[in-house]
Every structure is written in structure tokens, then in C-alpha cells.
Amino acid sequence: MNSLDKTIGKLAYHLWDTKEGGRRLKEFRHLKTAQYLSDNELQQLQSERLTALLRHAHKTSPWYRPIMEQSGIDLTATTTPSDLRHLPITTKADIRNNTERFISDDYDIQTLNRAKTGGSTGVSLNLYFDERCQQWRNAAQMYADNLAGWEPGTRVAAVWGNPPVAKTPKQKLRSYLLERTIYLDTMDLNPTSMGAFVEQWKSFKPAVIFGHAHSIYIFAKFLVESGIADLRPKGVVATSMMLLDHERSVIEQAFSTKVTNRYGCEEVGLISVECEKHQGMHINSPHIILESLDANDQPVQPGEPGKLVLTDLNNYAMPLIRYRVEDVGVLSGEPCECGRTLPLLDRLEGRVADFLKKPDGGQVAGVSLVERTLTKVPGVEQMQLIQEQLHEVKIRRVKGKDFSAETDDLLIDEFREVFDESVQLIIEDVDRIPQEASGKYRFSICKV
Numbered sequence: 001m002n003s004l005d006k007t008i009g010k011l012a013y014h015l016w017d018t019k020e021g022g023r024r025l026k027e028f029r030h031l032k033t034a035q036y037l038s039d040n041e042l043q044q045l046q047s048e049r050l051t052a053l054l055r056h057a058h059k060t061s062p063w064y065r066p067i068m069e070q071s072g073i074d075l076t077a078t079t080t081p082s083d084l085r086h087l088p089i090t091t092k093a094d095i096r097n098n099t100e101r102f103i104s105d106d107y108d109i110q111t112l113n114r115a116k117t118g119g120s121t122g123v124s125l126n127l128y129f130d131e132r133c134q135q136w137r138n139a140a141q142m143y144a145d146n147l148a149g150w151e152p153g154t155r156v157a158a159v160w161g162n163p164p165v166a167k168t169p170k171q172k173l174r175s176y177l178l179e180r181t182i183y184l185d186t187m188d189l190n191p192t193s194m195g196a197f198v199e200q201w202k203s204f205k206p207a208v209i210f211g212h213a214h215s216i217y218i219f220a221k222f223l224v225e226s227g228i229a230d231l232r233p234k235g236v237v238a239t240s241m242m243l244l245d246h247e248r249s250v251i252e253q254a255f256s257t258k259v260t261n262r263y264g265c266e267e268v269g270l271i272s273v274e275c276e277k278h279q280g281m282h283i284n285s286p287h288i289i290l291e292s293l294d295a296n297d298q299p300v301q302p303g304e305p306g307k308l309v310l311t312d313l314n315n316y317a318m319p320l321i322r323y324r325v326e327d328v329g330v331l332s333g334e335p336c337e338c339g340r341t342l343p344l345l346d347r348l349e350g351r352v353a354d355f356l357k358k359p360d361g362g363q364v365a366g367v368s369l370v371e372r373t374l375t376k377v378p379g380v381e382q383m384q385l386i387q388e389q390l391h392e393v394k395i396r397r398v399k400g401k402d403f404s405a406e407t408d409d410l411l412i413d414e415f416r417e418v419f420d421e422s423v424q425l426i427i428e429d430v431d432r433i434p435q436e437a438s439g440k441y442r443f444s445i446c447k448v
């Protein structure tokens with residue numbers, strides 16, 4: 001980054017942050033320190049924040065007050081993350097059916113920031129948070145971006161659906177000073193739009209590229225196939241949850257740099273992010289408590305997949321305690337070589353709704369099946385699995401350049417290792433995998 005960008009970036013962020021209360025940069029600096037706290041110090045920080053949150057929720061949350069009174073949890077003492085086991089799980093349905101009861105009595109819903117989750121799992125939720133929570137989430141975002149080489153002033157390329165367009169002079173100034181971003185619209189990815197973006201890239205010279213993994217992959221593949229090898233960002237940030245291994249390698253080949261994967265959601269913001277070692281994602285433990293639980297809501301061992309449950313230590317306007325996000329992930333028991341002490345989320349296995357069902361009651365991680373098939377069967381470019389009935393799986397596939405008469409037989413053989421003959425396998429020929437309204441891609445969808 002040149003020194004003018006650096007100066008503009010520092011100044012613009014300072015002015016923006018000061019004007020809005022000055023919490024972002026302070027918390028950004030705190031997170032950079034907190035990532036090296038000793039285990040004891042980190043536990044102490046989490047316990048202090050958890051104790052304050054639980055007391056606040058008990059005092060002011062119409063939803064959690066009766067739950068806490070029934071649970072027998074001792075709120076006069078300091079609570080630690082392991083005490084959370086006394087409290088029940090909060091589900092998406094709880095929130096959808098009781099949204100207003102989740103709002104703390106200390107806040108007026110009209111004055112809060114609102115976020116809406118996509119309805120792709122069948123449940124769309126409204127979430128509320130105050131300005132401080134919003135700014136701390138911004139800080140966590142900055143912390144995660146920083147791990148991929150971003151700092152205030154860095155020029156950014158974003159591969160995004162429905163990019164914002166600056167219209168008023170104020171928006172244009174903000175876009176020039178703060179966002180410093182060029183956009184490739186993922187709702188219209190084709191050789192012409194991608195070629196134009198390459199030209200824009202060459203004059204703008206972004207240092208970091210952001211986007212949903214699969215969209216960046218499509219752009220990366222275009223670069224590789226077109227022999228364009230001179231786009232050299234410092235960092236690549238994949239923001240959607242599932243980064244498939246073969247997509248990762250194409251992206252890394254195209255940009256000659258590592259992908260920084262991250263995981264977050266509208267409900268709580270940043271959950272975890274990779275560091276430069278790429279050995280898993282460091283959990284945003286100063287802001288959230290992440291648990292991984294089995295079918296009986298008991299903790300699973302590190303290395304075993306479990307349903308992820310989140311407690312947001314920042315949200316006082318709408319406390320969320322032990323919220324089941326409907327994703328499946330694997331916690332790591334190992335420290336990272338980088339020296340940061342924030343624990344690692346080893347990997348995500350998909351959303352609960354991405355697991356296909358077998359007639360014998362078994363479950364199949366659809367994303368893993370897609371990944372394995374793409375690696376083993378030549379001639380398939382992309383895939384999406386849809387299960388609408390127990391005895392039928394639709395395989396939408398995009399033909400690759402090695403496609404031959406054998407491809408589909410091999411594809412079926414691969415699926416037969418998982419699904420017996422009672423499950424009908426239907427191959428659908430498609431030109432591309434459709435996006436959801438949010439611009440995200442899902443490779444496996446179970447509606448059973």
C-alpha cells in the first residue's frame with residue numbers, strides 16, 4: 001500500500017470512528033492484544049463478560065428471566081462458560097415466535113439496528129442490536145480483515161451480489177475515503193463482466209479480494225483459463241461458510257496467495273477466522289462463546305462434529321444465550337503454531353440443512369459428498385444436490401471440459417457407495433449452480 005493510501009485510510013477511519021463514538025478503533029486494538037492473552041486471562045475476560053451478560057439478561061430480558069430462574073444458575077457468583085450447561089438451548093423457532101420478548105426492557109426496539117437472516121434454512125429472523133454492539137462487530141470485522149493483510153486505506157476488490165452504488169456526493173466521498181472498493185457483481189458473472197473487472201483491477205490495484213468462496217472460485221477459474229496471471233493481491237478473504245478444498249486450490253493458483261477463510265453470521269457477526277498458518281479458524285472468543293454439542297446437547301470432544309451453539313457477549317439489546325445456529329462444525333483441541341491463544345474451530349461440515357438423509361436413518365454431509373465426487377469424477381465442473389423426498393436425490397451438475405459418455409456412470413457409481421438402490425438418483429444438466437437471493441451458494445439442500 002502506498003503512503004498516500006495509508007494516510008487517507010488512517011485519517012478517514014479516525015474521523016469516521018470519532019464522529020460515531022470512537023469505539024471501533026479502540027476495540028480493534030483490544031482484539032489485536034486479546035488474541036495473545038494467556039489461557040487464564042482469556043477465561044477471565046470471558047467469565048467477566050458472561051457474568052455481566054447473564055445478570056443483565058436476568059434483570060431485563062422477558063425471555064430469559066423465567067428460564068434463568070428455573071435453571072437454578074447462581075447469578076450472585078462469577079459464571080464461567082461451563083456454567084452455561086445449566087441453561088437450555090435457544091432455537092431459531094424460539095426467536096421467530098417470540099422476537100419482542102428477546103428485546104431487553106432497557107431498550108426501545110425502534111431505536112435499535114436491525115439485521116435479517118436469509119431464509120434459506122426455512123426460517124428468516126429479525127435480530128436487533130445497539131450501536132455499541134454494531135461498532136464492536138465492525139471492530140471484529142476489521143480484526144479479521146487485518147489477518148488477511150487489510151488495514152485502513154487498503155484498496156479492495158469485492159466479488160459480491162447487488163453491490164452498493166454511491167449516488168450522492170456524500171456517498172461518493174465516503175466510498176472514496178472509507179470503502180475504497182471495486183465490485184464484481186456476482187448476479188452477473190460472465191466472460192465479459194469478468195474481463196471488464198480485470199481491466200478495472202489493473203488500474204485500481206486492490207490489495208485484498210473479498211467474496212463468497214464459490215464466486216471468487218468462478219472468477220479465479222476464469223483467470224486461470226484465460227491465462228491471466230498478473231493479478232496479485234496480498235490477501236484473499238472467503239466469507240461464506242463452506243470453502244471447498246478444490247476451489248481453494250484453484251483460487252490460490254489464480255492469485256498466487258493463500259485464501260483466508262472465515263465464518264460468521266448475521267446473528268452474532270464474526271465467529272472465527274484463519275490466521276496466516278491456515279490450520280483452522282481462530283474463534284472470536286472475546287466476543288462470543290462457541291460450544292459444539294451432540295444430539296443430547298452434551299459437549300462433543302474436540303475432533304468430533306457437533307451442532308454449534310453461540311452466546312453473544314456483546315449484544316445487550318437482544319441477548320442471545322446458547323443460540324443454536326444450525327451449523328455443524330468441529331472444534332480443535334490443538335493450539336495454533338502462530339502463537340495466538342484464541343482456540344481453533346478446525347472446520348465446518350455444513351449447515352444442519354445441508355445433510356442428506358438415508359432411508360436407514362443415516363446422515364450424509366452433502367458438501368463432503370460433492371467435494372469427493374468433484375475430485376474423483378472427471379468431467380463434472382460443479383454440483384448441487386437436492387433432496388426433496390427420502391427416496392430421491394437430484395444431482396444438478398455442470399459439465400466440465402473432460403465430460404464424456406462415462407462421466408455420468410462414474411457419478412452414479414460414486415453416489416451408490418452412499419445411497420442404496422432404494423434411492424432414485426436423478427441427474428439434471430444445468431449451465432450453472434443458482435445463487436440464493438443473498439448471493440451465497442449452497443451445494444447441498446435437504447428438504448426432508
Ligand SMILES: [Zn+2]
Pocket residue numbers: 275276277278282336337338339340
Ligand atoms: Zn493461528
